[in-house]
Amino acid sequence: MNEQHGKDAAILQELRDISNRHSPYYNNSSNNNQLSGNRSTASSEKENSVECRDQVVNNKTLSLDTTDDKDDNTNTFLTHTNENRDLNQYWYSKKTIDTLCNAIREGLSLVDGGSRVAFLSTPSLFFSLSPKERQQCVLFDVSCSKLIVVLYLPKLLTYNDYLLFTLSYIS
């Protein structure tokens, strides 16, 4: 088993290295193959920073993303997700997010039996709702891959899927 663990760890490390080399965040150039072209113009999704993606392989920090931050002045989404200019990403402020989320709650309350919200290219709002509130919600957006890795991978994918997924993302 140890041998298998070591092998997997090595593969993951290699993937991280490859991913980092391809990351726009590691060189400030905007000539990034991944982010130029049709996909970039189609996207308003947030992209997680390299640091954030690294959390995928660091389960201590990953757990932060799964907690419900209802407490204070921080917003998990904002603190963990950088804007990406190539993708035309601009986040609302924390207070604006709070207000818009309350407007969503209000809008739902005005619909008889209303519970389901579709978030079209609005990840900052989607991820600022509590996990319970998100239960019947769906986020529709493009290039959310890094986000999925951080927030959804454990639920949606097996380990092998994760490796394939990561490979397809960086290629």
Next chain:
Amino acid sequence: MINTIPSEFDKSWETCSEYQFYDYNDPTNIKEKYHGVFDLVVIDPPFISKSVWEQYATTAKLLMKKNHAEYGTTTPTHVIATTVDENKDLMADLFGCKQVSFRPSIPHLVYQYSVYTNFSSSVLANDNPELEE
């Protein structure tokens, strides 16, 4: 430690909601199970052009509850949209949305956006104190 990640976090995601890949260049490519089931749609496209908004409107219409897919101020499927002031008429045409007093703070964006809704929102009825200088 690395190898424990997938199983380690399964429990946290039992209440996981969903993410769906979406590209506005293919606006009707939405899984059938999502057609006509939503009570509220929130929209903030990456671009402010009419053509992009029309694509998003096509998708929104698919997602809205079937009986109320025709847009209008009385539609029970509610819409919250954010875009520039110049799109005021477009928001009315596409969604029956009106501009509200609350305007969003988007710290790094050079233009000022407004919020549009097709329902009367008391939450959004006041100016945003963040924008007062």
